[in-house]
Amino acid sequence: MPSIKFRPHHFLCAFCFEGNGYSPAFVKNFYQILAQVKNVAIEVVEGLDDICQPCPNHAQGICRSQQTVQALDHAHANILQLKPGEQLTWLQAVEKIKQHMTLEKFHLACQNCNWKKLGICEAKLHKHTRYSAGSGERQGTVSSEAVI
Protein backbone atom coordinates (compact mmCIF):
# COMPACT_ATOMS: atom_id res chain seq x y z
CA MET A 1 0.00 0.00 0.00
CA PRO A 2 1.47 3.41 -0.89
CA SER A 3 1.94 5.78 2.00
CA ILE A 4 2.02 9.48 2.73
CA LYS A 5 3.75 11.15 5.63
CA PHE A 6 2.05 13.27 8.29
CA ARG A 7 3.72 14.94 11.24
CA PRO A 8 1.47 14.59 14.31
CA HIS A 9 -0.28 17.96 14.33
CA HIS A 10 -1.19 17.64 10.66
CA PHE A 11 -3.78 14.95 11.38
CA LEU A 12 -6.04 17.53 12.99
CA CYS A 13 -5.07 20.19 10.43
CA ALA A 14 -6.20 17.79 7.70
CA PHE A 15 -9.41 17.01 9.57
CA CYS A 16 -10.18 20.74 9.84
CA PHE A 17 -8.82 21.91 6.46
CA GLU A 18 -11.08 24.30 4.56
CA GLY A 19 -8.81 25.54 1.81
CA ASN A 20 -6.62 28.01 3.67
CA GLY A 21 -2.84 27.86 3.55
CA TYR A 22 0.50 29.55 3.11
CA SER A 23 0.47 29.78 -0.70
CA PRO A 24 -1.53 28.57 -3.72
CA ALA A 25 0.96 25.71 -4.17
CA PHE A 26 0.58 24.72 -0.54
CA VAL A 27 -3.23 24.66 -0.80
CA LYS A 28 -3.14 22.75 -4.09
CA ASN A 29 -0.85 20.12 -2.57
CA PHE A 30 -3.08 19.88 0.51
CA TYR A 31 -6.14 19.21 -1.66
CA GLN A 32 -4.19 16.57 -3.58
CA ILE A 33 -3.24 14.86 -0.34
CA LEU A 34 -6.82 14.92 0.91
CA ALA A 35 -8.00 13.43 -2.37
CA GLN A 36 -5.80 10.38 -1.83
CA VAL A 37 -5.73 10.12 1.94
CA LYS A 38 -8.42 7.44 2.15
CA ASN A 39 -6.54 5.17 -0.24
CA VAL A 40 -3.08 5.20 1.30
CA ALA A 41 -1.43 4.41 4.59
CA ILE A 42 -0.39 7.43 6.61
CA GLU A 43 3.01 7.21 8.26
CA VAL A 44 3.67 9.31 11.35
CA VAL A 45 6.94 11.22 10.97
CA GLU A 46 9.00 13.67 12.94
CA GLY A 47 9.85 16.83 11.05
CA LEU A 48 8.81 17.78 7.54
CA ASP A 49 6.05 15.73 5.91
CA ASP A 50 4.16 15.64 2.62
CA ILE A 51 2.00 18.60 3.62
CA CYS A 52 5.13 20.65 4.38
CA GLN A 53 6.85 20.01 1.06
CA PRO A 54 5.60 23.06 -0.94
CA CYS A 55 5.28 25.30 2.13
CA PRO A 56 7.20 28.59 1.89
CA ASN A 57 8.23 28.06 5.52
CA HIS A 58 10.05 24.87 4.58
CA ALA A 59 13.72 25.82 4.42
CA GLN A 60 16.90 23.74 4.45
CA GLY A 61 15.23 20.63 5.74
CA ILE A 62 13.34 22.15 8.64
CA CYS A 63 10.41 24.44 9.28
CA ARG A 64 11.23 28.11 9.88
CA SER A 65 8.89 27.91 12.88
CA GLN A 66 10.60 24.79 14.13
CA GLN A 67 10.18 25.45 17.84
CA THR A 68 6.47 26.22 17.53
CA VAL A 69 5.66 23.29 15.27
CA GLN A 70 7.66 20.86 17.40
CA ALA A 71 5.55 21.91 20.37
CA LEU A 72 2.41 21.41 18.28
CA ASP A 73 3.63 17.98 17.19
CA HIS A 74 4.49 16.96 20.73
CA ALA A 75 1.08 18.01 22.07
CA HIS A 76 -0.88 16.35 19.26
CA ALA A 77 1.19 13.15 19.41
CA ASN A 78 0.43 12.89 23.11
CA ILE A 79 -3.28 13.52 22.70
CA LEU A 80 -3.76 11.25 19.68
CA GLN A 81 -1.25 8.68 20.94
CA LEU A 82 0.82 8.75 17.76
CA LYS A 83 4.33 7.35 17.52
CA PRO A 84 6.98 8.02 14.83
CA GLY A 85 7.01 5.25 12.25
CA GLU A 86 3.45 4.15 13.04
CA GLN A 87 1.22 3.65 10.02
CA LEU A 88 -2.53 4.08 10.08
CA THR A 89 -5.40 4.59 7.71
CA TRP A 90 -7.31 7.86 7.53
CA LEU A 91 -10.32 6.18 9.11
CA GLN A 92 -8.16 5.06 12.01
CA ALA A 93 -6.81 8.60 12.31
CA VAL A 94 -10.34 10.04 12.39
CA GLU A 95 -11.23 7.46 15.01
CA LYS A 96 -8.30 8.64 17.14
CA ILE A 97 -9.46 12.24 16.78
CA LYS A 98 -13.02 11.20 17.72
CA GLN A 99 -11.76 9.28 20.71
CA HIS A 100 -9.13 11.63 22.09
CA MET A 101 -9.48 15.22 20.87
CA THR A 102 -11.68 17.34 23.10
CA LEU A 103 -12.17 21.05 22.66
CA GLU A 104 -10.20 21.69 25.85
CA LYS A 105 -7.28 19.70 24.51
CA PHE A 106 -7.55 21.48 21.17
CA HIS A 107 -7.36 24.90 22.82
CA LEU A 108 -4.22 23.88 24.69
CA ALA A 109 -2.51 21.90 21.95
CA CYS A 110 -3.11 24.49 19.22
CA GLN A 111 -2.67 27.62 21.34
CA ASN A 112 0.44 28.80 19.46
CA CYS A 113 -0.83 28.18 15.95
CA ASN A 114 -1.39 31.37 13.97
CA TRP A 115 -4.33 29.82 12.12
CA LYS A 116 -6.24 29.09 15.31
CA LYS A 117 -7.51 32.64 15.73
CA LEU A 118 -9.46 32.36 12.48
CA GLY A 119 -11.78 30.02 14.34
CA ILE A 120 -12.06 27.58 11.47
CA CYS A 121 -10.64 24.60 13.33
CA GLU A 122 -12.65 25.32 16.45
CA ALA A 123 -15.83 25.66 14.37
CA LYS A 124 -15.08 22.36 12.68
CA LEU A 125 -14.63 20.67 16.02
CA HIS A 126 -17.81 22.29 17.34
CA LYS A 127 -19.70 21.00 14.34
CA HIS A 128 -18.48 17.49 14.92
CA THR A 129 -18.60 17.49 18.70
CA ARG A 130 -20.97 16.00 21.19
CA TYR A 131 -21.20 17.75 24.54
CA SER A 132 -21.23 15.99 27.85
CA ALA A 133 -24.81 16.22 29.05
CA GLY A 134 -25.21 18.77 31.83
CA SER A 135 -21.53 19.50 32.17
CA GLY A 136 -21.85 23.06 30.87
CA GLU A 137 -18.30 22.75 29.64
CA ARG A 138 -16.69 21.97 26.36
CA GLN A 139 -15.99 18.35 27.03
CA GLY A 140 -17.24 16.81 23.85
CA THR A 141 -15.43 14.36 21.69
CA VAL A 142 -15.65 14.48 17.94
CA SER A 143 -18.80 12.90 16.55
CA SER A 144 -18.99 10.14 14.01
CA GLU A 145 -19.63 12.63 11.19
CA ALA A 146 -16.16 12.48 9.72
CA VAL A 147 -15.24 15.53 7.69
CA ILE A 148 -13.30 13.82 4.93
Ligand code: SF4
Ligand atom coordinates in the same frame (compact mmCIF):
# COMPACT_ATOMS: atom_id res chain seq x y z
S1 SF4 B 1 -5.35 25.42 15.00
FE1 SF4 B 1 -3.54 25.24 13.67
S2 SF4 B 1 -2.42 23.41 14.34
FE2 SF4 B 1 -4.48 23.33 15.22
S3 SF4 B 1 -5.65 22.09 13.76
FE3 SF4 B 1 -5.96 24.23 13.20
S4 SF4 B 1 -4.39 24.72 11.65
FE4 SF4 B 1 -3.79 22.79 12.68
Ligand code: SF4
Ligand atom coordinates in the same frame (compact mmCIF):
# COMPACT_ATOMS: atom_id res chain seq x y z
S1 SF4 C 1 4.67 26.05 8.61
FE1 SF4 C 1 6.26 24.46 8.94
S2 SF4 C 1 5.14 22.69 9.82
FE2 SF4 C 1 3.60 24.05 8.91
S3 SF4 C 1 3.33 23.25 6.81
FE3 SF4 C 1 4.91 24.87 6.70
S4 SF4 C 1 6.87 23.79 6.88
FE4 SF4 C 1 5.26 22.37 7.61
